[in-house]
Amino acid sequence: MRSENAVEDGRKDSLPDRPAGEHAPTQSRARMLLRTLVGRVEAGSLTRDDALLQIPPLLLDELLHPMIDPAFQRCVIAKGLPASPGAAWGEITFSPNEAERLAGEGKKVILVRVETSPEDIHGMHAATGILTARGGRTSHAAVVARGMGKPCVTGAGEIRVDERAGTMSAGGMILKAGDIVTLDGTAGQVLEGAAPMTEPELPADFTIVLGWADEVRSLGVRANADTPDDAKAARRFGAEGIGLCRTEHMFFDATRIRAVREMIIAESEEHRRASLATLLAVQRHDFAKIFKVMLGCTVTVRLLDPPLHEFLPKTEEDTIEIATALGMSPEKMRRRADELDEFNPMLGFRGCRLAIAYPEIVEMQSRAIFEAAVQVSKATGVEVVPEIMVPLVATRNELDMVKDRIDVTADAVSREAGTQVKYRVGTMIELPRAALCAGDIARSAEFFSFGTNDLTQTVFGMSRDDAGTFLGAYILKGVLPADPFTTIDVEGVGELVRIGAERGHRTRPGMKMGLCGEHGGDPASVAFCQDVGLDYVSCSPYRVPIARLAAAQAAVRQKRLK
Numbered sequence: 218m219r220s221e222n223a224v225e226d227g228r229k230d231s232l233p234d235r236p237a238g239e240h241a242p243t244q245s246r247a248r249m250l251l252r253t254l255v256g257r258v259e260a261g262s263l264t265r266d267d268a269l270l271q272i273p274p275l276l277l278d279e280l281l282h283p284m285i286d287p288a289f290q291r292c293v294i295a296k297g298l299p300a301s302p303g304a305a306w307g308e309i310t311f312s313p314n315e316a317e318r319l320a321g322e323g324k325k326v327i328l329v330r331v332e333t334s335p336e337d338i339h340g341m342h343a344a345t346g347i348l349t350a351r352g353g354r355t356s357h358a359a360v361v362a363r364g365m366g367k368p369c370v371t372g373a374g375e376i377r378v379d380e381r382a383g384t385m386s387a388g389g390m391i392l393k394a395g396d397i398v399t400l401d402g403t404a405g406q407v408l409e410g411a412a413p414m415t416e417p418e419l420p421a422d423f424t425i426v427l428g429w430a431d432e433v434r435s436l437g438v439r440a441n442a443d444t445p446d447d448a449k450a451a452r453r454f455g456a457e458g459i460g461l462c463r464t465e466h467m468f469f470d471a472t473r474i475r476a477v478r479e480m481i482i483a484e485s486e487e488h489r490r491a492s493l494a495t496l497l498a499v500q501r502h503d504f505a506k507i508f509k510v511m512l513g514c515t516v517t518v519r520l521l522d523p524p525l526h527e528f529l530p531k532t533e534e535d536t537i538e539i540a541t542a543l544g545m546s547p548e549k550m551r552r553r554a555d556e557l558d559e560f561n562p563m564l565g566f567r568g569c570r571l572a573i574a575y576p577e578i579v580e581m582q583s584r585a586i587f588e589a590a591v592q593v594s595k596a597t598g599v600e601v602v603p604e605i606m607v608p609l610v611a612t613r614n615e616l617d618m619v620k621d622r623i624d625v626t627a628d629a630v631s632r633e634a635g636t637q638v639k640y641r642v643g644t645m646i647e648l649p650r651a652a653l654c655a656g657d658i659a660r661s662a663e664f665f666s667f668g669t670n671d672l673t674q675t676v677f678g679m680s681r682d683d684a685g686t687f688l689g690a691y692i693l694k695g696v697l698p699a700d701p702f703t704t705i706d707v708e709g710v711g712e713l714v715r716i717g718a719e720r721g722h723r724t725r726p727g728m729k730m731g732l733c734g735e736h737g738g739d740p741a742s743v744a745f746c747q748d749v750g751l752d753y754v755s756c757s758p759y760r761v762p763i764a765r766l767a768a769a770q771a772a773v774r775q776k777r778l779k
Contacts, residue, residue, distance in 0.1 A: 245415060246287075247279040251422035265429045266773045272426065274740040274766045278302045278403055279415070280423055281454075281759050282366065285401055286413040294388025294398070297348070297373030298685055299405035300359035302759070305346035305368050306399040306411040309392055311380045313340020320344070327398055329385055331378050332682075333358040335528060336535070338469035341365070346400040348407060350378045353681040354702050355670045355735055361466070363735075363757035364447050368402030372685030376407070427455060427762055430769035436746060437753030438764045439515070441733060443467060445506035450758035455765055458514035459507070460666065460755020461606075461733040464582060465523050467503050468496070474528060478539060481525045482553045486577060493581040500582060504589035508601045512593070517604040517666065517733075517755075519645065520582055520619070521571055524562040529554045563674065568609025572619045579622045587630040587638045595636075602639045606666055610644045613657045620661060645733070647671035652717035659724035667714050667751075669734030669742075673701050676710050702735070705742040715749050731755055740767035747771035 254271060257263035278284070282303025285291070307325030310316045313336070316326045320343035328344035330337065332351045341347055341361055345368075349358045352371040362369030376387040383394045387407060392398065399408040439460030440451030444467065448459065468477045473496070480492035507516060530536045530550070540550040559565040572579045583605060590601040607619045620642050631638045642661075646652050647668030655665065674681050681702050691697045697706075705711050714732070721728055731753040736742035738760030746754050747768065756764050 245279050245418065247276045248418065248420055248422070250276065251420065251426055255422045255425050266433065269426070269429060269433065269766065269769050270773060272766060274763045274770070277423075277762050277766065280417055280419055281762065282368070282403075282417055283414045284403065284417075285399065285408075286415055289412050291406070291412070292409040293406050294390060294409050295373050295375040295407040297370040297375070297405050297407070298352075298354055298359075299401075299403055300352075300354050300356070300371040301347075301362035301367060301369035301757075302403040303346075303366070303368040304399060304401045304403065304412065304414060306397060306408075306414075307345045308394070309385060309396050309398060310340075310344075310394055311378070311383050311385075313337045313343075315394070316340035317343040327400060329376075329378055330358070331380065332356065333361070335465075335469045335474055336530075341367075346370075346402065348373060348376075348398075348400055350374065350376050351682065351685075353683070353685055354700070355681045360463075361469075362402070363759065364441070364443060364466075366450065366759045368400045370400050370402055370405050370407060372682075373405075373407060374686060423762075427765055430765045431455070434765065434768035434772045436743065436751070436768040436771065437731070438761055438768060439517075439731065439733075439753050439755040440758045440761055441737075441755050442507070442758060445503065445510055447758055448507045448510040451761060452510060454758055454761040456514075456758065456761045457753070459511055459516045460731050460737070460753060462507065462516060462518045463522065464500065464519060465521055467500060468528070473499055475539075477528045480578075481528060481557070482545070482550065486575075489575065490577050493577060497581050497585050500585035501589045501592075504586055504603075505592050508589055508593040508603070509597070512597060512599050512601075515602075515604060517606050517643075517664075518582075518586055519606040519608055520569075521578055522568050522608040524557070524559065524565055524567045525571070526554060526557040526559070526562060529557065563671070563680070569607050569615045569619050570609065572607065572622070573615065576619075576622045579619055580626050583623045583626040584630060587627055587640065588634075590640070591630065591634045591636060591638060600639065602641065604641045604643060604664060606664075607642065607644045608668070609647060609671070610658065611648045611650045612654070613661055616642075616644050616658060616661045643729075646714075646717050648675055649713055652713040653720075655717040656720035656724045659721040659728060662721075662725075662728075664728060665717065665721050665730040666755075667717065667730070667732045667734065669705055669710060669714070669732060669736045670702065672713065672734070673706065673710050676706070676713065677701060704739050705736045705745055707745055711745055711749075714745075714751075718749055718751065738764050740770070743767035744771040744774070747775060 254268040258268050285304045307327040316328045319326045326344045327346045329348045332349050347362050347369040349371045378385050385392045399412040439458040440456035441461040442448045442451045442459045443463045476492050476495040483489040530539050537547050540547040594601045610616045627638045641663040643664030644662045645666050645668040730751050733755040737754035738756030
């Protein structure tokens, strides 16, 4: 065990003098395996189906992200959840602003936070990796990092972060801003110093094998993509559409989040609509860009989902800064934050409940979607038919109320544009009641998307952000076979998906159904989706190749069982 003053004792001086990327990497296991299998298929000693079955899908991560050289002797100082794959090293910083400044100087930075929030987005963009003490695999840090393709370790309960003092304790050491650590987001590890890396590579054999997979699989593969850059990454990795566009992620820019905050603190519909007018322009712009990137592919857009308080400042310092920027008193900002505070926000005022209480939000978002679709259709000559997904529906009445507003907005845009707007309205099945009542909900919904992140939370009564404190012990002691937020719980959560799919199809035969939780990139969960008969899975852009291979393997195994 190292002493807590090990940093001061000269540990930093013993770090490598040259960047980790300059160490001679070992040959990629994935590259070697693909080359061998392609060679055997070309030689006629192995069938394509058998070759596909011999590739562990998660091994493809070695080709998609920088990884730690397997020959390196690791010094692990803390463990957490493997929230986003890949590896990176850099200087510790506890401030998003500082991360942005250091990156601007050409330095590699690891952003360390207790947990991240929307206003941290600029620092997350600048960092090479993200580490949080709290949060799960579907926390803000995890979801954003996966979309960016950056390594992230969350729920690292072994570390103690003091952002104000600028220190982090881990592995018997106290680390300060400027000290160097390495993150392994694939293994969920924090390492001392700068580890040597193997750089990602996409050899020709990778394209050949995924071509075989696409010929075999019947399950579609879409991506969870929230920005034009996400959409470009999704297309690059072979996504056939966007299965989940989380509109709240479009608000992370500093100027945009200000308009969101103005909307939240507005005390009248008139003031709320004034702020929404600003957001209309930026959402329309982003949707148009996404539709252009995904031209010819389906794009499913989810309406605003998270609790509004998530967009408000968390600290007194931030409260004063933001109140000043908005031209209001800190007292008013605090009062509004108190009004929105909830004991259990993930089961509170969010999703379709926001849309019903504040229908002007639905009108703004649907108008932005429709105007962007008309704009791109006219510019390209390719018809854009967006799918609008209503979140957190428990009853058909909720969906009907929101759908009415969407339909009214579509009619208005059609008249203004002089062309008929085409679209589909569906819902995310993420509550047990919605799965059980799917037959009734399908009378109004034109498609279902199973949101298994929240469905897992509500079935288990387990917070995805806090479960890290006990899930490790549960798995170690055999209470659960695996983390249910990583691999779908077939007996419980999976049974509700099966029931929802069967009852929905009974009401509306041929209804399109997919799964858009993070399970969409997990090979075992993809196999379950194949078995249930879903039409597609949707996952983070960098997991699309994994899902394509897993879907092919599921199809081969299903074919051989018949």
